[in-house]
Amino acid sequence: MGIRIENGEVIDPAHGENRVRRTIHMKDGRIVADAGLDATVIDATGCVVMAGGVDIHTHVAGPKVNFARLMRPEDHRYEHVSREDGYERSGTGGVAATTYTTGYRYCEMGYTTIVEPAVPPLGARHAHEELADIPQVDKAIFTLLGNSEIIFQYLAKGEMSKINEYISWIMDATKAYSVKIVNPGGANMWKYRADIHDIDQKLCDFDTTPRQIVLAIADAMATLGLPHPLHLHCNNLGVPDSYKTAIATAEAMEGRPLHLTHLQFSSYGASGKRKFSSEAPRLAQMVNDNRNITIDVGQVLFGKTTTITADGPFEFHLHKLTGSKWYNGDVECEDGCGVVPYDYKRTSFVNSIQWAAGLELFLLIDDPWRVYLTTDHPNGAPFITYPHLIRLLMDKDFRREHVERISAEAAAEIPLKTLDREYTLYEIAIITRAGAAKRLGLVNKGHLGVGADADVAVYRISPDYEEMFAKPAWVLKDGEVVAKEGKVTRQVFGRTLYVHPERGFADIKGELADFFESYYTVNINNYPVGLEYLPRPELIPCQVKQND
Amino acid sequence: MVALQLGGAPAATLGEVKNRADLVIFWGSNPAESHPRHFTRYSGAAKGRMNPKGRKDRYIVLVDIRPTPSAKYADEFIQIKPGHDFEVLTVMRMLASGKLPDARSVGGVEVQTLERLVSRCKDARMGVLFFGQGITETRGKHQNSLVIYQFGKEMSLYSKFLTLPMRGHYNVVGSGNTMCWQTGYPFAVNFGRGYPQFNPGEFSVVDLLKRKEPDAALIVAAEPMDHLPYEAARHLENIPTIVLDPRETLTTRMATVVIPVKHAGISVEGTAYRMDHIPIKMRAVLDSPWPKDDEPLERIIQRVKELRKEKAAV
Ligand SMILES: [Zn+2]
Numbered sequence: 001m002g003i004r005i006e007n008g009e010v011i012d013p014a015h016g017e018n019r020v021r022r023t024i025h026m027k028d029g030r031i032v033a034d035a036g037l038d039a040t041v042i043d044a045t046g047c048v049v050m051a052g053g054v055d056i057h058t059h060v061a062g063p064k065v066n067f068a069r070l071m072r073p074e075d076h077r078y079e080h081v082s083r084e085d086g087y088e089r090s091g092t093g094g095v096a097a098t099t100y101t102t103g104y105r106y107c108e109m110g111y112t113t114i115v116e117p118a119v120p121p122l123g124a125r126h127a128h129e130e131l132a133d134i135p136q137v138d139k140a141i142f143t144l145l146g147n148s149e150i151i152f153q154y155l156a157k158g159e160m161s162k163i164n165e166y167i168s169w170i171m172d173a174t175k176a177y178s179v180k181i182v183n184p185g186g187a188n189m190w191k192y193r194a195d196i197h198d199i200d201q202k203l204c205d206f207d208t209t210p211r212q213i214v215l216a217i218a219d220a221m222a223t224l225g226l227p228h229p230l231h232l233h234c235n236n237l238g239v240p241d242s243y244k245t246a247i248a249t250a251e252a253m254e255g256r257p258l259h260l261t262h263l264q265f266s267s268y269g270a271s272g273k274r275k276f277s278s279e280a281p282r283l284a285q286m287v288n289d290n291r292n293i294t295i296d297v298g299q300v301l302f303g304k305t306t307t308i309t310a311d312g313p314f315e316f317h318l319h320k321l322t323g324s325k326w327y328n329g330d331v332e333c334e335d336g337c338g339v340v341p342y343d344y345k346r347t348s349f350v351n352s353i354q355w356a357a358g359l360e361l362f363l364l365i366d367d368p369w370r371v372y373l374t375t376d377h378p379n380g381a382p383f384i385t386y387p388h389l390i391r392l393l394m395d396k397d398f399r400r401e402h403v404e405r406i407s408a409e410a411a412a413e414i415p416l417k418t419l420d421r422e423y424t425l426y427e428i429a430i431i432t433r434a435g436a437a438k439r440l441g442l443v444n445k446g447h448l449g450v451g452a453d454a455d456v457a458v459y460r461i462s463p464d465y466e467e468m469f470a471k472p473a474w475v476l477k478d479g480e481v482v483a484k485e486g487k488v489t490r491q492v493f494g495r496t497l498y499v500h501p502e503r504g505f506a507d508i509k510g511e512l513a514d515f516f517e518s519y520y521t522v523n524i525n526n527y528p529v530g531l532e533y534l535p536r537p538e539l540i541p542c543q544v545k546q547n548d
Numbered sequence: 549m550v551a552l553q554l555g556g557a558p559a560a561t562l563g564e565v566k567n568r569a570d571l572v573i574f575w576g577s578n579p580a581e582s583h584p585r586h587f588t589r590y591s592g593a594a595k596g597r598m599n600p601k602g603r604k605d606r607y608i609v610l611v612d613i614r615p616t617p618s619a620k621y622a623d624e625f626i627q628i629k630p631g632h633d634f635e636v637l638t639v640m641r642m643l644a645s646g647k648l649p650d651a652r653s654v655g656g657v658e659v660q661t662l663e664r665l666v667s668r669c670k671d672a673r674m675g676v677l678f679f680g681q682g683i684t685e686t687r688g689k690h691q692n693s694l695v696i697y698q699f700g701k702e703m704s705l706y707s708k709f710l711t712l713p714m715r716g717h718y719n720v721v722g723s724g725n726t727m728c729w730q731t732g733y734p735f736a737v738n739f740g741r742g743y744p745q746f747n748p749g750e751f752s753v754v755d756l757l758k759r760k761e762p763d764a765a766l767i768v769a770a771e772p773m774d775h776l777p778y779e780a781a782r783h784l785e786n787i788p789t790i791v792l793d794p795r796e797t798l799t800t801r802m803a804t805v806v807i808p809v810k811h812a813g814i815s816v817e818g819t820a821y822r823m824d825h826i827p828i829k830m831r832a833v834l835d836s837p838w839p840k841d842d843e844p845l846e847r848i849i850q851r852v853k854e855l856r857k858e859k860a861a862v
Pocket of ligand 1: 262376
């Protein structure tokens with residue numbers, strides 16, 4: 001039976017609709033023109049109706065997320081969901097919540113699609129096992145390839161067609177949706193206890209550079225027609241002058257499509273008395289000037305969190321700086337990862353600059369279609385803080401109150417204090433769903449046109465935007481009501497989105513088998529993740545460019 | 549596990565050991581008997597990227613309270629007095645930071661020997677300290693693992709250094725991982741309140757059984773009658789037990805109800821996590837008339853739900 005949402009103000013930026021009072025019909029999991037006379041009616045008077053939220057970058061599953069859970073038992077202690085509260089499966093919260101709790105919480109904020117962006121190929125099986133235990137949302141993984149010794153070996157020999165073939169194979173072998181690069185070459189150098197500091201620096205054991213790695217992978221992705229372009233975490237992230245590396249990397253792309261992830265963490269300069277400054281305005285300008293680039297912010301919000309990244313050398317640096325717990329997990333032939341708890345304090349000069357830099361990126365990038373709302377969960381803050389972040393963007397008085405509470409020394413320096421822009425609901429709909437879905441190449445998501453997935457969030461209009469976005473009046477997944485008033489009412493399982501690119505660029509079968517035999521400890525025949533690990537797989541087609 | 553929760557650790561998958569390690573220390577571990585393929589596949593004879601000659605490219609040290617069959621595979625054997633692991637490791641941490649203890653020997657080991665070992669660790673291309681039950685199950689328990697992880701983190705200031713527990717018991721790592729993503733905790737989870745609570749020492753199996761708290765037990769693919777202390781195992785004999793296991797064991801022999809199930813990785817496919825947390829797909833190679841182990845569990849859950857409904861209706 002269908003559902004009609006009546007009397008709501010529809011915000012559907014993909015179709016240019018801004019608070020248009022019209023009825024949304026859905027049936028059999030899709031938005032339709034007419035749900036029929038027997039449709040159930042939802043009266044959305046006083047509400048806005050948007051497509052379900054889409055999170056383009058959130059660390060929710062896989063080996064390093066599970067280490068983050070493991071390492072912080074104290075973090076789970078005071079937050080839990082219980083069967084007595086009506087949830088099908090209990091769990092614990094905190095910054096690295098358990099799988100079921102993660103799904104419930106996203107749903108309760110009106111999100112219906114999430115991407116785990118950093119899975120080493122050897123961890124893909126584990127990540128999919130966790131995704132199978134995340135309810136309420138559709139999900140996908142990006143595979144980490146920026147430190148792949150197989151790719152390095154081909155790069156050193158200039159064998160680009162073999163890189164195409166390998167990436168096609170590994171997409172299928174990991175049931176991934178796209179490719180992420182973290183600190184290109186840096187995780188490999190970390191295995192030699194070194195790091196990368198320049199995009200033209202040669203690796204110590206392979207004749208290649210970050211520039212070559214990034215370009216080769218971006219070109220291979222274009223050849224394969226992957227729906228989402230290269231998703232990149234730059235070298236030198238998190239340190240003063242990181243912004244220079246971000247700009248150099250973006251220039252190296254020479255117009256190729258590029259998504260720079262959690263750009264906030266790359267937006268620091270070395271000016272000022274403390275030799276630490278926000279260069280977010282320069283990076284925003286770079287984004288404004290280059291239409292091939294999109295970003296997500298990776299906003300920092302104050303409070304305790306756990307940092308989780310494939311950037312092993314960065315986490316070691318953070319561990320030395322803070323003396324916190326530290327887990328490091330290098331992955332043979334592929335990548336690495338680190339986990340370090342961290343407390344962002346508003347009294348800290350550096351943390352205040354970081355907080356401001358993220359907001360500056362949001363407010364200074366003109367085109368909302370090219371900036372997406374993330375906290376790089378949980379690196380900048382846990383995702384449950386999104387409603388608070390939305391209010392900071394929409395309400396300049398609220399923002400000003402918060403600026404007054406940060407480190408006074410930082411407050412005096414930050415460009416943020418002169419910015420008066422307020423995001424509109426329409427723009428929020430772009431940065432939290434329409435834009436992210438478009439950049440992911442998910443044609444059925446992020447909008448409410450006929451044929452779209454019937455993933456819908458209905459928010460009751462309130463001047464307190466934090467309250468408004470924290471507790472949607474209704475959330476629908478695949479055309480069914482799954483949450484009301486910010487509380488899950490029905491447990492459902494979404495689909496896992498994956499690609500299956502074409503092959504036949506080169507014959508690498510024998511070479512791959514030899515590489516596995518020599519350097520891996522896993523048999524190549526046991527390596528690929530089969531579809532049996534994806535309880536509800538959905539194949540998203542690649543768009544191969546026609547050669548003429 | 550608790551030690552990992554307290555401080556973290558520098559770790560890696562075993563392929564990193566195979567490809568890079570030139571110093572391998574086994575502490576309180578006897579891989580020749582407990583993990584017979586470890587040495588050839590990863591840590592000893594294995595050839596890799598920076599170890600093209602395999603065994604010749606590695607210096608191997610065995611630290612234990614007596615020379616075990618693994619000693620003959622090592623370049624150096626260091627014998628320490630039983631129960632002195634913590635002390636010896638603490639002195640190694642001192643030495644690493646440039647301080648000398650005011651004793652010639654500690655735990656039965658010459659300080660000079662330890663100095664040599666520490667400088668090997670500092671100079672290693674990649675050093676790996678594998679530690680086994682000899683250290684996790686003796687006096688000090690997680691304090692011992694903690695000091696090992698601490699040592700590993702300090703060594704990371706000088707060299708690439710890993711500290712890796714030699715976990716055994718088939719898929720114990722997989723069960724720990726699954727518990728962790730579903731509850732936030734790897735073991736000792738109590739669902740009594742309707743949500744997961746963690747308190748090792750209170751909710752761990754041995755402690756619960758010793759206090760005689762459980763009045764029934766469901767045992768899946770575990771051998772408590774063989775592995776638990778007598779006092780704890782004893783209580784299991786006095787309460788109703790349901791045991792799911794493919795084999796006949798001491799535990800199935802005392803069970804109230806035994807449900808034979810397929811052997812994962814032999815007669816049903818499945819996933820097992822290796823000691824370095826890499827999940828491996830297991831294939832089915834033999835047929836078996838028994839159900840998969842999740843089938844009876846699903847049916848038990850179903851029946852419990854029905855009973856609860858019936859009870860609520862009364
Ligand atoms: Zn991230």
